[in-house]
Amino acid sequence: MSVTIQLPTALRAYAGQETRVTVEAATVGEALRELTGRHPELRRHLYDEAGSLRRFVNVFHNDEDIRHLQREETPLGPGDTLTLVPNIAGGAPDTPESPPAARPARPAPDWATGADGLPPITPPELLRYGRHLILPEVGLQGQRKLKAASVLLVGAGGLGSPLALYLTAAGIGRIGLVDFDVVDESNLQRQVLHGTSSVGRSKLESAQARLHDLNPHVHVEPYEEALTSANALDILRGYDVVVDGTDNFPTRYLVNDACTLLGKPNVYGSIFRFEGQASVFDARVGPCYRCLYPDPPPPGLVPSCAEGGVLGVLPGVIGVIQGIETIKLILGLGDSLVGRLLLFDALSMRFRELKLRKDPACPLCGEHRTITALIDYQQFCGLPTAAEAQVQSGAVEIGPTELRALQDRGEAFDLIDVREPHEYEIARIEGARLIPLGTLPARLAELDSSRLIVLQCHHGQRSMRALELLRQSGFRKLKNLRGGIDAWSREVDRTVPRY
Amino acid sequence: MTLRLGTAVAQQIFETLRAAYPEEGCGVMLGRDLGPVREIVSIAALDNDSPENRDRRYIISPGQFLAAEREARSRDLDVVGIFHSHPDHPPEPSAFDLEHAWPYYSYLIVSVGPDGAREVRAWRLLEDRTRFEPEPLDLAPAEIS
Numbered sequence: 230m231s232v233t234i235q236l237p238t239a240l241r242a243y244a245g246q247e248t249r250v251t252v253e254a255a256t257v258g259e260a261l262r263e264l265t266g267r268h269p270e271l272r273r274h275l276y277d278e279a280g281s282l283r284r285f286v287n288v289f290h291n292d293e294d295i296r297h298l299q300r301e302e303t304p305l306g307p308g309d310t311l312t313l314v315p316n317i318a319g320g321a322p323d324t325p326e327s328p329p330a331a332r333p334a335r336p337a338p339d340w341a342t343g344a345d346g347l348p349p350i351t352p353p354e355l356l357r358y359g360r361h362l363i364l365p366e367v368g369l370q371g372q373r374k375l376k377a378a379s380v381l382l383v384g385a386g387g388l389g390s391p392l393a394l395y396l397t398a399a400g401i402g403r404i405g406l407v408d409f410d411v412v413d414e415s416n417l418q419r420q421v422l423h424g425t426s427s428v429g430r431s432k433l434e435s436a437q438a439r440l441h442d443l444n445p446h447v448h449v450e451p452y453e454e455a456l457t458s459a460n461a462l463d464i465l466r467g468y469d470v471v472v473d474g475t476d477n478f479p480t481r482y483l484v485n486d487a488c489t490l491l492g493k494p495n496v497y498g499s500i501f502r503f504e505g506q507a508s509v510f511d512a513r514v515g516p517c518y519r520c521l522y523p524d525p526p527p528p529g530l531v532p533s534c535a536e537g538g539v540l541g542v543l544p545g546v547i548g549v550i551q552g553i554e555t556i557k558l559i560l561g562l563g564d565s566l567v568g569r570l571l572l573f574d575a576l577s578m579r580f581r582e583l584k585l586r587k588d589p590a591c592p593l594c595g596e597h598r599t600i601t602a603l604i605d606y607q608q609f610c611g612l613p614t615a616a617e618a619q620v621q622s623g624a625v626e627i628g629p630t631e632l633r634a635l636q637d638r639g640e641a642f643d644l645i646d647v648r649e650p651h652e653y654e655i656a657r658i659e660g661a662r663l664i665p666l667g668t669l670p671a672r673l674a675e676l677d678s679s680r681l682i683v684l685q686c687h688h689g690q691r692s693m694r695a696l697e698l699l700r701q702s703g704f705r706k707l708k709n710l711r712g713g714i715d716a717w718s719r720e721v722d723r724t725v726p727r728y
Numbered sequence: 729m730t731l732r733l734g735t736a737v738a739q740q741i742f743e744t745l746r747a748a749y750p751e752e753g754c755g756v757m758l759g760r761d762l763g764p765v766r767e768i769v770s771i772a773a774l775d776n777d778s779p780e781n782r783d784r785r786y787i788i789s790p791g792q793f794l795a796a797e798r799e800a801r802s803r804d805l806d807v808v809g810i811f812h813s814h815p816d817h818p819p820e821p822s823a824f825d826l827e828h829a830w831p832y833y834s835y836l837i838v839s840v841g842p843d844g845a846r847e848v849r850a851w852r853l854l855e856d857r858t859r860f861e862p863e864p865l866d867l868a869p870a871e872i873s
Contacts, residue, residue, distance in 0.1 A: 237793075238797070238800075238806040238807050238832065239807075239831055239832035240832070241832075242832060274830070274831055285828045289794070294790065312794065314793055314797075315793055315830050315833075316788070316789075316790055316828075317754070317786075317787070317788040317793060317810050317828070317830070318785070318787040318788070319785075319810075319824055319828050319835070320752055320778075320781075320784045320812070320814075320822060320824050320825065321783075321784040321814035321815065321816075321817040322824075351845070351846065352742065352845045352846065352848045353739065353742050353844060353845055356733075356738045356867055359735050359867060
C-alpha cells in the first residue's frame, strides 16, 4: 500500500531534494528499504555498518514513535505517513580539557587573548560591534582601542545624554560621569538619558541604570559631586579624553584649565536656544578655551538654558558631534576640530566654521604663563561665592510662604513679574504685573519707589538681576521671590502650572 | 559554505547558552542556503532532554525537533543547524558529537564559562562521517540596517 515518507531537511540532499517520498510497503522496515533502495546515498546515514537503524534516527508512524509500536515490523495502512526525525545529541568531551591529539593546537589570536597589550574582544562583543568591525577604519584593533580608552563626561544633562548613550553604545571601556543633580521633569525635554520613572532620582543613578542596560561591557564610574578646583585634577587625571557638557562658565573654565594643566584633550560643546558650538581644545597641539574667550562674559549677560530656553533636539546635534570627535581622537581618525570652532544654527540649518588660533598671550597656554594652578572660578567669572551669595540674597529674598503671608495681611506691595509674555501666558501669580526684564529700564517710571516692590520670574535669577537694576536706579524697598513662580507653585498654590 | 549569523540571532544563542550554564544548552537554527552562504534567520532554543550528565551531554527529543521543523516550514525556512554549548570546554566537537552527528546540519558549538560565551566555532560533518570539518563563520552583519 502507498505510504508517504517525510524526510528532514538534512536528508533531502540524498533523496533528490525531495522532502516527501511515496513508497509501496506493508511495514515500516519495508518502506525504509524501499526508500534506501531508491536513494542508496541515504543508507549510510540511516543504517550502521551492521545494517541496524542508527540510534539517532527516529521514525514516527503518523504521530507515534515506532519504538512504542512494533518497531520496523509496525504494519502500515494506506495513506499513512512515516516521518524521519533526527535525534540530536552531543556534548563536551568526558575528560576535562582534552583537545583532540590529532589536531594541532591553534594559537588563539591576539584579539582574543589580549597578548599584544590591548584588551581582548569576546564573542558577544564581536557581535555587538559588528558594524564597527567591518569598517576598515575601525576594525578589531580600533574596537580594542575604544575598549582600552577612558572618557570623562562632565555633566549628565542635555549634552551629556547623547554623549553618554552613544559612547557607551560604541564600547568605550570606561566612562566617568560627573553630576550631582537630580532628574527633574523639566529635564526630560532634552535629557534623553533619563526617563519619567527617574524623576526625583539622582541623575547618576538614573544614568548608570540606563547605560548598563545599553551596554553591560562598559564600565561606568560615577562622581556624584560638583567639579571644583579642589577635586578636578584628581578626577580628570584618570581619563584619556574629557568631554565638557556643562552649562555654566565657571565649570567650563575649570575644565579647560584642568585639561590644559594635565595635557588632555577637551571636547567642547555648548548650546543656547537654537544655536550650538563645538570644538576640540588641546593646548598641546592647538588653542585652549581661553585663547578663544580670555575673559568670561559679565554675569547675567549670557542667560543659561534654564533662563533663555533651548530647543530640546539641539543638544542631540551638538552632543553627537562631541561624541564623534571623541571617537576620532581615540582612534586617531580624520581631522579633528582642533583649531576650528563649529557653529550650528538650527533655524537656518547651517553649519559655519571659524578658525581658531593659539593666543601667544594666553595666560594658560601662551608664551608667558601666569596660570599654573587651578583658581577660584566663581570669582573669576564675577559670581559671588556660595557664602557671599547666601548673605547677599538672604537680605533681599522673600520666600513663597512669606509672600503669601504679606498678601493675607493685606500689606501694600507691588508684585512685578519680569518674565516674557509667553511665559506669563502659561502661568502667573494672581496680582502680578508683567514687565519683562528687557523692557524694565524703559519702564521705571511705572514703578512706585515708595512701595515695597517684590520681583518675580521663573526660578529667581532674572528677578535678581531686575532687583540689581532697580537698586542701581535708586529703588530701595525691594525683595526677590526666592525660587520664582516655580517655588510659588510648589509651596503655595498648586493650581499654578509648573513649566 | 559560510555560516552567517545576524547579531541579534547570535546574541540570542549566547544568552540561551549562558542561561543554561553549567549545563549544556541547545537549540536549532532556522535559515536558508543562499549559494555559498547559509544564512541563519532565527533560532529555537530547546530543552536539553538528556536524563543525566547535562553538564556534558545534550539530547533534543524528536518531539521538540519535529515541532521546530514544522515551525521552520511554516515560515518557508529550514532547520539548517544545531547549536549547543560546551561548558568550560573548547568549542571542538567531541567523539560523542561525531557519533551522533547528522550530515548537512551546521553544528555551532559555543564554549561557555560562568560569565557567558567565550569562543564560538561552527562545524560540518564530512560526507564519509569520519570527522567534522570547520565551517567558516561570518558573525559580521549581513546588511547594514
